[in-house]
Amino acid sequence: MSDQLTAAVVGGSGFTGGELLRLLTGHPDFEVAQATSRQYANKSVGSVHPNLRGTDLRFSAPDDLASVDILFAATPHGVSMQHIDGFQEAADTVVDLSADFRLQTADQYDQWYDGHERPELLEKSVYALPELHREDLPGADLIAAGGCNATATIMGLYPLFQAGILGGDEQVVVDVKVGSSEGGASGGKASSHAERSGIVRPYAPITHRHEAEIEQELGLRVSFTVHAVDMIRGASATCHVFPNERVTKGDLWKAYRGSYEDEPFVRMAAGGGGVYRYPEPKAVAGTNFAEVGFELDPRNKRLVVFSAIDNMMKGSAGQAIHAANIALGLEETAGLDFLGLHPVGAP
Numbered sequence: 001m002s003d004q005l006t007a008a009v010v011g012g013s014g015f016t017g018g019e020l021l022r023l024l025t026g027h028p029d030f031e032v033a034q035a036t037s038r039q040y041a042n043k044s045v046g047s048v049h050p051n052l053r054g055t056d057l058r059f060s061a062p063d064d065l066a067s068v069d070i071l072f073a074a075t076p077h078g079v080s081m082q083h084i085d086g087f088q089e090a091a092d093t094v095v096d097l098s099a100d101f102r103l104q105t106a107d108q109y110d111q112w113y114d115g116h117e118r119p120e121l122l123e124k125s126v127y128a129l130p131e132l133h134r135e136d137l138p139g140a141d142l143i144a145a146g147g148c149n150a151t152a153t154i155m156g157l158y159p160l161f162q163a164g165i166l167g168g169d170e171q172v173v174v175d176v177k178v179g180s181s182e183g184g185a186s187g188g189k190a191s192s193h194a195e196r197s198g199i200v201r202p203y204a205p206i207t208h209r210h211e212a213e214i215e216q217e218l219g220l221r222v223s224f225t226v227h228a229v230d231m232i233r234g235a236s237a238t239c240h241v242f243p244n245e246r247v248t249k250g251d252l253w254k255a256y257r258g259s260y261e262d263e264p265f266v267r268m269a270a271g272g273g274g275v276y277r278y279p280e281p282k283a284v285a286g287t288n289f290a291e292v293g294f295e296l297d298p299r300n301k302r303l304v305v306f307s308a309i310d311n312m313m314k315g316s317a318g319q320a321i322h323a324a325n326i327a328l329g330l331e332e333t334a335g336l337d338f339l340g341l342h343p344v345g346a347p
């Protein structure tokens with residue numbers, strides 16, 4: 001008998017669901033017992049995700065969930081909070097990739113979303129940026145993987161808080177550029193090739209919902225704008241930070257090394273040699289790495305912090321597997337310990 005843990009992916013036909021299935025298929029400790037899709041029920045997984053052709057799994061409808069060790073929900077906002085009882089009945093551990101359990105209070109959902117159906121569960125869920133909440137993950141039964149733009153931003157700014165360079169009242173302006181996969185497989189008119197190709201489109205100039213996560217996790221208001229750009233995978237955050245005190249390059253290196261030196265999925269890229277001197281989505285495409293870097297602008301009393309992730313990996317499916325590994329006491333990097341491709345086309 002196999003001693004692997006069983007996993008289900010609800011929303012397995014979507015973009016992040018496909019990434020979860022790819023990662024789980026290569027994971028030494030998991031076997032995929034179920035992948036759901038209403039639209040593609042009974043169709044093979046490879047017929048939707050061509051990179052997974054050859055696996056013999058077929059989609060099934062989400063109304064008949066298998067009993068598994070862990071369930072990943074990769075469904076649109078609102079679905080998990082509606083079906084959470086069924087998910088928790090099917091699995092001891094639920095990892096949700098949507099925004100349904102990321103915020104801690106009903107008030108936040110009233111302010112940023114359309115309220116919450118199960119607010120009593122919010123304080124029990126663990127927000128999974130593992131770099132921030134590693135201690136809370138072992139044994140957690142409800143895990144909320146962080147949002148992609150929030151993850152990119154938090155990964156960039158977090159060391160400044162840990163080191164006391166940012167205290168909470170400084171001005172921080174964040175500009176995130178994202179690829180089209182962020183919008184999911186169903187897309188809309190704005191995601192069609194003709195409309196999307198070649199763009200640099202400010203799609204969320206103000207009040208993006210991920211501001212709420214950033215504020216919650218860092219205790220800081222950020223002025224946050226997101227551009228849709230012409231790539232498929234990737235989120236690249238540029239944070240313009242105006243600290244109250246003078247900061248040196250040495251302070252910055254100390255802060256970033258202090259936070260990330262031992263992190264398995266963070267790489268520093270801060271003005272070294274070569275073509276890719278700063279964080280770059282292309283350099284982390286397909287991987288669970290976050291790249292983080294910075295530059296100092298003393299003339300303008302500004303720090304500029306860069307971070308880059310693959311939105312479907314470190315920004316969702318990879319982060320979810322990383323959190324699951326910690327929650328279940330597995331090797332933290334299991335199933336995620338691989339590098340990306342180079343050279344590679346626009347991710």
Ligand SMILES: NC(=O)c1ccc[n+]([C@@H]2O[C@H](COP(=O)([O-])OP(=O)(O)OC[C@H]3O[C@@H](n4cnc5c(N)ncnc54)[C@H](OP(=O)(O)O)[C@@H]3O)[C@@H](O)[C@H]2O)c1
Binds near residue numbers: 077099315316
């Ligand atoms: N894309 C990203 O980069 C990214 C990053 C971070 C977080 N997220 C979050 O992750 C979640 C999934 O995103 P995605 O981009 O993978 O979306 P997607 O490509 O649109 O996939 C959504 C999946 O959910 C299923 N689904 C839709 N409504 C459902 C329902 N009522 N009950 C059960 N299944 C349902 C869909 O399949 P059927 O309709 O066939 O059932 C599909 O498999 C979203 O909450 C998103 O905000 C996405």
